[in-house]
Amino acid sequence: xxxxxxxxxxxxxxxxxxxxxxxxxxxxxxxxxxxxxxxxxxxxxxxxxxxxxxxxxxxxxxxxxxxxxxxxxxxxxxxxxxxxxxxxxxxxxxxxxxxxxxxxxxxxxxxxxxxxxxxxxxxxxxxxxxxxxxxxxxxxxxxxxxxxxxxxxxxxxxxxxxxxxxxxxxxxxxxxxxxxxxxxxxxxxxxxxxxxxxxxxxxxxxxxxxxxxxxxxxxxxxxxxxxxxxxxxxxxxxxxxxxxxxxxxxxxxxxxxxxxxxxxxxxxxxxxxxxxxxxxxxxx
Numbered sequence: 001x002x003x004x005x006x007x008x009x010x011x012x013x014x015x016x017x018x019x020x021x022x023x024x025x026x027x028x029x030x031x032x033x034x035x036x037x038x039x040x041x042x043x044x045x046x047x048x049x050x051x052x053x054x055x056x057x058x059x060x061x062x063x064x065x066x067x068x069x070x071x072x073x074x075x076x077x078x079x080x081x082x083x084x085x086x087x088x089x090x091x092x093x094x095x096x097x098x099x100x101x102x103x104x105x106x107x108x109x110x111x112x113x114x115x116x117x118x119x120x121x122x123x124x125x126x127x128x129x130x131x132x133x134x135x136x137x138x139x140x141x142x143x144x145x146x147x148x149x150x151x152x153x154x155x156x157x158x159x160x161x162x163x164x165x166x167x168x169x170x171x172x173x174x175x176x177x178x179x180x181x182x183x184x185x186x187x188x189x190x191x192x193x194x195x196x197x198x199x200x201x202x203x204x205x206x207x208x209x210x211x212x213x214x215x216x217x218x219x220x221x222x223x224x225x226x227x228x229x230x231x232x233x234x235x236x237x238x239x240x241x242x243x244x245x246x247x248x249x250x251x252x253x254x255x256x257x258x259x260x261x262x263x264x265x266x267x268x269x270x271x272x273x274x275x276x277x278x279x280x281x282x283x284x
Contacts (some may be wrong), residue, residue: 018151021053024104024167028097030121039166041262043121057148059155063088075101077254078164080150089173091152094166095125097254112125122265122277127256128169131223141185141236141249145169174234174249184249187236196235196246205243212247220250224278227255
């Protein structure tokens, strides 16, 4: 599962020019001395700090051209949505995270913020790319993220200052079908978990593909992804003779393969035993 993804941007090109690739490091700030690693964990610091070549996203050509729409994302991930020239919507999600919003305001200017930021190195910077291949093999519906660096481009508009030069994963957002063309994976409809519950409560003709859902959940366990909540699922509706069948589309793999080594993370397990790092076995 070793996949080196890292980032350290090269000097910006002259105006009007964009390189095809840049050398980047996903998080050079996660480099640490051995005493620090002993206390807080070795984690995936080697993957976060090794430079690699990454393709620069061509906003003028990719999927017919990309136009930024709005910010999105949760409390740690920076997300920018794009409308493509061919009618699709894409989401660009930062690889590195900023956990400041998840920290109580009175602690944001203290050492606590630094420790929590450092623990981002426990997540695998390319976990979503690896899980995508596993979902393919398991036959589970999913989007296919691709790794890019956003260009320093005027097309980013008001988002340029915050997103230019950022490393992230671009993925197509599943959409429902229409009379003219099928939707994502041939689905007739795409729904959130909340909408799925409403459909299930409204009619017995709606049901979840239990085998597909069990497969997806077993894969969650296999990759040690302990951060799975209702908003990290979308549901695709397919028509069958006996009614409407909903199949899961898992998304957001920030905690896949998370590695919780180090003395302090080990100590923390006594207070939160359900948070277990990825490994070749699970403790009792």
